[in-house]
Amino acid sequence: MAECTHLDTVEILGAPQEIAGCEECLELGMRWVHLRMCQQCGHIGCCDNSEGKHATAHFESSGHPIIRSVEPGESWSWCYVDELMFELRA
Ligand SMILES: [Zn+2]
Numbered sequence: 156m157a158e159c160t161h162l163d164t165v166e167i168l169g170a171p172q173e174i175a176g177c178e179e180c181l182e183l184g185m186r187w188v189h190l191r192m193c194q195q196c197g198h199i200g201c202c203d204n205s206e207g208k209h210a211t212a213h214f215e216s217s218g219h220p221i222i223r224s225v226e227p228g229e230s231w232s233w234c235y236v237d238e239l240m241f242e243l244r245a
Pocket residue numbers: 158159160161162220234235236237238
């Protein structure tokens with residue numbers, strides 16, 4: 156089975172208690188669909204169904220490979236490099 160080799164980059168497991176929204180969208184006055192959090196630095200960005208695709212843009216500019224969903228009830232993570240979905244537990 157394929158495995159993500161970037162788990163040592165993960166600094167943050169849980170979603171924050173309060174999320175204002177996609178950081179770039181808030182700045183630009185754009186709307187987002189779903190929110191994702193970078194598990195290395197905590198950046199909040201919007202998903203690829205959103206116009207801004209800021210979570211992916213954050214990966215491309217920072218190289219931080221793993222995001223997780225911060226939508227209510229969702230706890231999956233995604234590695235952009237390996238293109239793998241998995242769940243991380245504390
Ligand atoms: Zn990986």
